[in-house]
Amino acid sequence: MPNHLTTLDTPAALISLEKMQRNIARMQQQANALGVRFRPHVKTTKCADVVAAQRQAGATGITVSTLKEADQFFAQGVTDILYAVGMAPHRLAHALDLRQRGCQLQILTDSVQGAQAIADFGKQHGHAFEVLIEIDTDGHRSGIQPEDAVLLEVGQVLHQGGMRLAGVLTHAGSSYELHTPQALMQLAEQERTGCVRAAERLRQAGLPCEIVSVGSTPTALAAASLQGVTELRAGVYVFFDLVMRNVGVCREEDIALSVLTTVIGHQADKGWAIVDAGWMAMSRDRGTSKQQRDFGYGQVCTLDGNPLPGYVLSGANQEHGIVSAEGAADTDIVQRFPTGTRLRILPNHACATGAQFPEYHALADDGSLQTWGRFHGW
């Protein structure tokens, strides 16, 4: 039993280093085996130490969801950065500043209007932005459909406008809604073929398209082939979570992030133990509520991280969580988890839970603990 976990204040975000390293190695091996570069999405952790471990394992460059992430990681020496959210015109000055300071920032657009704004701003400032076109391969969110005529128009606006048309990018985020290997493999193939097709259309039109970037944690792990793709992206795989467990791409024992909590009281008649991990610690994410296995606000584990089957965080207020057994009330709850008992809770969604904390506590197998900062805000 690691002693540090009995003295750390709660709630606290714990990383199992051994599990994290295993998850990092697994995804890197997948990218290596499929012959593509791997560019992790750092929005999951916003943590320099985690990203260092990903780069150490072979990741080339990073993906970010905000320019603050780009600023922070560029300040830490990462220069190859893809900003994978559609470029808002008012952020072009910020992007230009990063590029002029030596950051190889790539930006994204999915409309003629957006491409024109980039080209106009670039021309005005004598700068050729590196731009990817976002492709929609699953109807999930943003992007241009591979066969849409607008694709070539956007490519031409960028290319003729003097920008560097760097490639195409897609994210099959609807993979989070699946839960069978067949469906995941099919979606991975749909993601690949859609993005490769878009690249081919651009090239056939005489436009450059070097990068073909795809990925989401489930499709990245399910892909059987990435022919025509040049790089893979994924974020949550580094920690995994209960949503990913339900999607079927990890086991509970692979989940590297948990929230350390203390029992602060009970409602014995109801079979409740009250803990100090409420939604402020876990986040309000209820991603498992629509999946085949609903974990409430999280799976309860012992202090050493072993899941206690049937015990979930069934309710959450801001700084109060309710631990209870599924089904009939546990009439022994007070004896089972006396006040002061420490538990760990596996989260529904590692990106959302991590964001609630100013730092992680990284726990090694020998019980030693390191504090790793993470940043917050925009």
Place this chain on the structure above:
Amino acid sequence: MPNHLTTLDTPAALISLEKMQRNIARMQQQANALGVRFRPHVKTTKCADVVAAQRQAGATGITVSTLKEADQFFAQGVTDILYAVGMAPHRLAHALDLRQRGCQLQILTDSVQGAQAIADFGKQHGHAFEVLIEIDTDGHRSGIQPEDAVLLEVGQVLHQGGMRLAGVLTHAGSSYELHTPQALMQLAEQERTGCVRAAERLRQAGLPCEIVSVGSTPTALAAASLQGVTELRAGVYVFFDLVMRNVGVCREEDIALSVLTTVIGHQADKGWAIVDAGWMAMSRDRGTSKQQRDFGYGQVCTLDGNPLPGYVLSGANQEHGIVSAEGAADTDIVQRFPTGTRLRILPNHACATGAQFPEYHALADDGSLQTWGRFHGW
């Protein structure tokens, strides 16, 4: 049209100062009219400037949900602080340190075991903690039922153990599930009578019980009488939100917190505008999903804060939100909200949304903007 809102980076958390001041005045007047002290819960904002405005309007002391909140506000000169979450034994040293440095910190318990831990620690350190007993008046969360024999036992453990038994406290959090004035008034009366009854039982047993503290935003505003009560608590009233609008204690135009966002793209066929306020900005709170009016992830407003009826944030990924019309797809969405358009989103839950931001931007009626920090973590 305030100019600052067109240059501020997005997403950003905006406070309408005029609405906030109106909400503060309304609750303070309610407490004054009912003849009780008002002790705002600062967990909603974690912001010194907001709390200064509450104190300026007449609030006496504050309520906190973490000892970090106590630390931060004590450092800013607030000394009368109630920590309204059941005391975990491992936090007693922290509480003692605050008290020894001059903070009049009150702590809470709802069990014999908890009371004994406080008394033992106090005796060991020669210190009389000021302790309130938590009362359960609506079966919502923690606390001892008013007629439970354990109440007197806890009181005796504290009193005979040399602690200062300061009073009783309850929070009828189930008020968030109601939506009629009658039901709210009834619950407010149940909260009052239950807590007053617990105080009477302690006094009849010869125990001291000076403080009778009740409140939640809905019951505080619905209470017709607070006879026997000495202080009222509420938190979210300072901003209000869509959940409170559905509960029926505010109007949309009273909601003082909104998230400023920029349109970054579209899916025209689906009637979607994509904005840069995803769940990282709004939080994952879907508190209106079970209420009579579901606002998705929030109500869309113009840049100057006027609600656009029927337009909601219907979906959210980490840094992407989907703005759409309820019902049939809005085929004019691209023209209605071109890329670069700025909108404001009213949140489901102001406590959860505020927590996603490192600072608020407080907007005065003259268009001037102040940046107000808020803290994060434990």
